[in-house]
Amino acid sequence: MKLKDNFHFLFVTEIEENEFYKTLILSLGLAPRIVDAFDNAGIHRIRSIAGILRKREEDLLEFRGIGVKALSDVKRKIQQAYEKLRSPSQFIASDDYYFTMSTPAMDIRNDTLPPVLGEISRPIDKTILFKGGGEKDVMATLARYLGFGKDQIKEHTRRHEIVQARQIIMYLLREYAGMSFPAIGRLIGGRDHTTVIHGYKKIKAQILVNAELEHNLRDAIALAKGIHKRKRYAEEAIKNLKDAIQKESISSSALRIRLPQKQKKISGRNMKILELYREGLTLQNIASTIKLTRERVRQIIETTIESLAINESISSGVEIDASVLKDEEKRKRRLLKTPAPIKIPKEHRWTRYYIACKSCGTTTIPHLRKGLCEQCLGVFSGERREEFLKQHGKCELCGILRREAVILYGRDFYITKDKKVYCRECFLKFTGKKLSGYKNYAWSRFYPKCIKCGTVSTPHYARGLCEDCTDILSNEKREKIINEHSKKCDECRIERDTAKKKLGRDLHITSNRNVLCRTCFQKYRRTQQRVIKRTNSIMKPI
Structure with missing residues (x-):
């Protein structure tokens, strides 16, 4: 049972409760040996009432210097602290008064x-x-x-x-x-x-x-x-004093700073730094030479200029403003700097690599690619496209107006490479059923016939080969070959459905159109690999 269970605390606010639990042991008035016992407990050190209340009585008695009598004294002091906190007639309390x-x-x-x-x-x-x-x-x-x-x-x-x-x-x-x-x-x-x-x-x-x-x-x-x-x-x-000072006209003699009666001494090092500064050296260069920081060099320069202003004021009898002398030093320093090099304007070129269009020689129309302008390549955009369409105004095949074509087809006019204007319907008739999908030849887009057998009756499949000549089997062609072999393996004669259930795979088709199950196909592959390896060893030069 925790020590807190021996008390019955009632608090009005959460702030009051937190303040009570945070009360330090030092303020309870305990004997010094009890306070030292809690303070010297290492990782189990206790400093507040909350730390005591969360412990069990058995754990507290294990502290060195804490006995039954000391524990009862701790309970009594905690109860007194609670009563002092809850007493409405007090504001500042101690044990005796x-x-x-x-x-x-x-x-x-x-x-x-x-x-x-x-x-x-x-x-x-x-x-x-x-x-x-x-x-x-x-x-x-x-x-x-x-x-x-x-x-x-x-x-x-x-x-x-x-x-x-x-x-x-x-x-x-x-x-x-x-x-x-x-x-x-x-x-x-x-x-x-x-x-x-x-x-x-x-x-x-x-x-x-x-x-x-x-x-x-x-x-x-x-x-x-x-x-x-x-x-x-x-x-x-x-x-009120500030307002009076602002309204009152103060004479220049009243604001004049009294000059010191003795001239300020300037060390040789400070004069050397100022001379290097007047020669045009940067603060970093001076700092590297004198072995100081750049900020320290700047401070020495300003201090030396102020000292020179004071010394000249004393010798001449006329007050010299140090800020004016600093501005003069900066102006002279700027004159020592070399003028910036004159930037030669770059030659205006049409593009990075071409001065003008290779075909028409224009420089007004933007470059598109390979040294040719948009007009020479038949590509129109922006203002040039609008000007070209305004000149034509209608489709060159059907004669429909531009506004009517947009309403009817939902698309603006097309401009071909040979600078002809078509509506959408006429453009599709001219280029094919699909945009950019028309064929150059009747058999395929890039091949007039099969490059292997020369046929044009069998449809094109891929890379200039017809469906019969290509090694790539389509699903229909695969089913046709398996049906020709009675849906059985050519070696072990296992049926197709049985092979799927037993081996988990469909029948395989080799390059010479043989139908094999998975087991027979793996044997076939190992035989082929041994033949290839033996052939390579024979062909290897001695």
């Missing part, structure tokens, strides 16, 4: 208050805000009001009561003084702004749960608001 906010009119010894509120810090003295310290005095006042010193608030400790007081100050300075999170962090011991954000959100969540807490903080809130008012007053004063 509680701190709450009070007003100047409140009687701190009033018997109506809970007995734990016996020692309450003094009411806030608002006049201390204007005694010179500003925000730092406010922090000291708030710390003293909460029962602590300013140094205690700023020190890096995780005592529960000091952490709570520090988070209250963070909340007040952010919510009512209008200070930024980084500024509050710097004010309270140089802490990170994320720490301030966490403390601010924690106190704000507690005030949302218990509205009485904000009422108890009314004097501290008034003090924090005083900081905000003073900040606004200072901002308005600065703004």
Whole structure:
């Protein structure tokens, strides 16, 4: 059974629950030996209440230095921490005393208050805000009001009561003084702004749960608001001062920078770098010569020019602006640079390899391929196509108009290689049934007859061969050969259906038109391979 099962915790919000479980063991007030036992447990190290509650009692007793008495002490401290968190009358708590906010009119010894509120810090003295310290005095006042010193608030400790007081100050300075999170962090011991954000959100969540807490903080809130008012007053004063400076006409003598009475010394290395710069060397070249970085060379050049401007101003008695001297050095440097080479315009060519069309010699019509223009190849596109169709306007065979052809056939006119205009129907009659599929010969597109037997009666199959001469068997021809052999193997005489069931394959047909089953075909192939191998060995030269 886990240690958590011994307690019955009830929380109002999830934030409150998370804050309780994240409470560090150091803030529970346990004996040092118990804290050291949990801290020196290696990989089983425990630092928060959640780490203790998720363990079983047997596992906790295995820690070196933890016994039954120490474990009961841990349970008691966890129960006290829960009761302090759930108590609505407290805001900052420790094991022995509680701190709450009070007003100047409140009687701190009033018997109506809970007995734990016996020692309450003094009411806030608002006049201390204007005694010179500003925000730092406010922090000291708030710390003293909460029962602590300013140094205690700023020190890096995780005592529960000091952490709570520090988070209250963070909340007040952010919510009512209008200070930024980084500024509050710097004010309270140089802490990170994320720490301030966490403390601010924690106190704000507690005030949302218990509205009485904000009422108890009314004097501290008034003090924090005083900081905000003073900040606004200072901002308005600065703004008015800027406006007055802009309106006032300031004489040049008032803005003149007083010249130093002594001339600045310039080392020989710096003068050498400046001379190399004036000769036109790049910063990288100078850096490689002097063995410095390029950025350092640039800084030395600017510093040397400024020193020269100051020395000349002292010697001549006339103030010389260093920026003007820098611009002059840059202008002289630009004059030293060699002028850029004049770019010779490239010769205008028709294409990369051809000056003009090889056939007609034109350069206005675009090139299409192999040194010929679109017009010479009979290909028209874009504006030239539109101009050509406007000149003709109708089909040269049937005479149909262009607009009517588009409506009837859904296609524009076609232009052939010999520059004739046809509609879709006439173009198909001229070229064949399929576009780009017409035949050059009656038997096939590229062959007038079979190149092996010379027939034109048997249809063309592939590569100039008819269906009888080609080695490629079609399905119809394959079935015809198998039927001629009675659907049986020529060697073992097994039937076709039996071969499919037994061997899982159909009958094979060899190059000499023999029909064999799979087993006989494999024997036939092995015999053929042995014959070929023997022939190659005989034919091999000795």
